[in-house]
Amino acid sequence: MSMENLNKRELGALIERKTAELLKKEGYIIKERNFRTRFGEIDIVAFDPAGNIIVFVEVKAKELSSGIHPFEAVDETKQRRIIMAAKEYAAMRRIEGCYMRFDVVGVVLDSGKISSVEIARDAFQ
DSSP, X not given: OOGGGOOHHXXXXXXXXXXXXXXXHTTOEEEEEEEEETTEEEEXXXXXXXXXEXXXXXXXXXXXXXXXXXXXXXXXXXXXXXXXXXXXXXXXXXXXXXXXXXXXXXXXXXXXXXXXXXXXXXXXX
């Protein structure tokens, strides 16, 4: 199945899967994907063993033609929801003794195909 034939949800799932694969190649351990809380969803929860850091990853994709960079789509409201969801994750999983970080992965699409991928580490707090 080519990317052109995917609906928005399927395309999003494919992009998140490719992002998880990229993070694994960089040494991250993927703990969970699509963790849902009453505050919202965390796309990827990963562990960076190099720094003993739990990383909450928001994946955003935008078409190049939209003129909007994916990072711009993670506004203050979205950031607050992710932070609240991360706090709930930490409480539910009894996470202690490691730092937490919020990364944003921006995926630029050109006619439905991945054109570029950027990772903003520690994108917000």
